Each structure stands twice: as structure tokens, then as C-alpha cells.
Amino acid sequence: xxxxxxxxxxxFVQEKEAVTLDCTYDTSDQSYGxxxxxxxxxxxxxxxxxxxxxxxQNATEGRYSLNFQKARKSANLVISASQLGDxxxxxxxxxxxxxxxSARQLTFGSGTQLTVLP
Amino acid sequence: DTAVSQxxxxxxxxxxxxxxxxxxxxxxxxxxxxxxxxxxxxxxIMFSYNNKELIINETVPNRFSPKSPxxxxxxxxxxxxxxxxxxVYFCASSSPLSSRGSPLHFGNxxxxxxx
Numbered sequence: 001x002x003x004x005x006x007x008x009x010x011x012f013v014q015e016k017e018a019v020t021l022d023c024t025y026d027t028s029d030q031s032y033g034x035x036x037x038x039x040x041x042x043x044x045x046x047x048x049x050x051x052x053x054x055x056x057q058n059a060t061e062g063r064y065s066l067n068f069q070k071a072r073k074s075a076n077l078v079i080s081a082s083q084l085g086d087x088x089x090x091x092x093x094x095x096x097x098x099x100x101x102s103a104r105q106l107t108f109g110s111g112t113q114l115t116v117l118p
Numbered sequence: 119d120t121a122v123s124q125x126x127x128x129x130x131x132x133x134x135x136x137x138x139x140x141x142x143x144x145x146x147x148x149x150x151x152x153x154x155x156x157x158x159x160x161x162x163i164m165f166s167y168n169n170k171e172l173i174i175n176e177t178v179p180n181r182f183s184p185k186s187p188x189x190x191x192x193x194x195x196x197x198x199x200x201x202x203x204x205x206v207y208f209c210a211s212s213s214p215l216s217s218r219g220s221p222l223h224f225g226n227x228x229x230x231x232x233x
Contacts, residue, residue, distance in 0.1 A: 033219045039159075044226045045208060050219035089159060095219070104149055104212055105174060106222055108161040 002027040004092050004109035011114050013082045020067070021077040021112045023092030029053075033095040034075040035106060036066065040088040048090075051075060082116045089113050121145070124209045124225035131199055132233055139194045139228045141209030148214060149173075150192040151222065152184060155206040164207075167192050196230075204232045 003026040013019035025034070036048040051059045051066045059066040067076040079086055090113075093106040124141040131137050143150065151174075152164040165184045166174035172184065181197045192209060206229050210222040 035219065035221055043206065043229075045210075045222075045224035047221040047223070050221055052219060091161065098215070104168075104215070104220070105151055105163045105166050107163070111159050 002029070002032075002094055002096060002107055004094055004107055006092055006109035006112050008112045009110075011112055012117055013079075013114065014117050015084060016081055018078060018080045019082055019114065021079070021090050021092075021114065023075045023077065023109060025073050025075065025092075025094050027073070027094065027096070029096055031097040034066070034068070035093040035095070036064070036075075036077045037091045037093060037108075038086075038088045039091065039111070040085075045091075049077070079114075084116050084118060087114060087116045122209055122211050122223050122225040124207075124228055126228060127226065128229050128231075130231045130233065133199055133201060135199050136195070136197045137199060137230070138196070139207055139209075139230075141192050141194070141225055143190055143209075143211040143223070145211055145213070145223060147211035147223070148189060149212050150186065150189075151210040151212075152192065152194050153208040153210060153224075155208060155227070157205070161208070165192075165194075199230075199232045201232050204230055206230070 005024045032053045034051045038046045049061045049064045051068045063080045065078045089111045091111045092109040122143040149168045151166045167186045170186045183195045186192045206227045209225040212220045
């Protein structure tokens with residue numbers, strides 16, 4: 001079974017600094033998708049960034065980038081120039097290929113609570 | 119606004135009662151989901167529907183029954199509520215797979231408290 005591991009329950013970063021949130025995954029699939037979501041204290045789940053397993057370049061979306069190291073099975077989220085509004089819970093997630101019998105659902109890690117300090 | 123909307127936002131009820139949570143998406147997506155987020159923030163898939171057909175039913179007690187009257191709606195009915203059912207329930211939807219990964223779009227969640 002696939003597994004997503006986020007080893008940092010909590011992280012602190014100074015405003016305007018960059019921060020890396022770790023995510024490792026375990027799968028025997030060759031094709032898969034990796035996602036990051038943000039959950040602020042208000043509770044909604046916000047999609048941030050996606051990386052396909054066959055994508056050769058690391059995904060970027062504004063201040064978010066995904067450091068994808070396939071051989072190490074890691075998909076770390078990098079947030080540049082942190083802002084106070086980045087304080088939230090961040091979840092890494094994975095989707096298996098349809099061929100595996102997956103129904104396109106995402107499997108989530110346990111999350112990392114990021115606090116940005118002024 | 120295009121979105122996934124679920125109601126109610128808060129639900130407080132007593133043990134043994136039956137309750138429903140409604141979910142609607144106007145994104146034109148073909149797959150809808152129910153997730154449960156527990157007190158430790160862990161998100162777990164409960165159900166997945168594709169074009170009104172159930173395709174995932176994880177190890178969820180049969181007190182939980184999803185119903186999809188059409189592609190845009192997926193409601194969750196819970197019978198004989200128990201204390202352990204207290205959690206935040208998220209509805210989500212996704213489109214057919216695309217180069218952008220077809221991420222799940224989530225509703226704002228329903229916080230269920232069973233007393």
C-alpha cells in the first residue's frame with residue numbers, strides 16, 4: 001500500500017525567509033501524482049501545487065515550488081519569501097494510477113503545521 | 119461562484135440520532151468524494167463516486183451511506199451517530215485526469231459534534 005510521510009509535525013520560519021516542508025512517499029507504481037494542500041485555521045483545503053511522476057522539471061506555482069527527487073521518493077514543498085498568511089497546516093498527498101484500480105482519490109500525509117514569525 | 123459547497127457548516131447532535139450532510143459541485147466534475155478529518159487532522163477517504171456510481175467504500179461502518187442523485191451531488195447520511203463520529207467531513211470533487219493532475223477541489227467542511 002502506498003504511504004505518505006511528513007516527519008515535521010511543526011515548523012517555524014521567519015517572515016520573508018524560505019522554508020522547506022518535507023514529504024516522502026512509498027509506492028511501487030511507476031506513474032503517480034503528488035500534490036500539496038494548505039489548510040489555514042479557517043479550515044478550508046486549498047490546492048497549491050502538483051507534480052507528475054514523469055515530469056522532468058520541478059513544478060512551480062508562484063512562491064511555491066516542489067523539490068521532486070524521484071530516486072529518493074521525496075517531494076518537498078519550498079515556500080519562498082514566507083508571509084504571515086502562510087501560517088497553516090500543509091498536507092502532502094499522492095494519487096495512484098487508474099490502472100492500479102484507484103478511483104483517483106488522494107492519500108494524505110499527516111501534515112506539517114507551519115508558523116511564520118513576524 | 120464555481121465551487122464545492124456543503125451544508126451545514128456545523129452540526130451538533132446527540133448520540134443515536136440520524137443526520138445528513140449535503141454536497142454540491144458546479145465545476146462539471148465527474149468524480150466526488152467524502153473525506154473524514156479526525157481530531158489529529160488526519161484526512162482519510164471514505165467514499166468515492168464516479169458519474170453517480172460508487173467506486174470506493176473504504177472501511178467505513180455501514181451506518182454511513184452516501185447517496186448521489188446526480189453527478190453534481192453527493193450527500194452523506196449517518197445513522198445512529200456515535201461519539202467517535204465527531205470529526206470534520208469534507209466533500210471534494212475532481213475532473214477526469216489532465217496534465218495538471220486534476221486536483222481535488224474541497225468544500226469548506228462540516229464540523230460534526232456528537233454529544
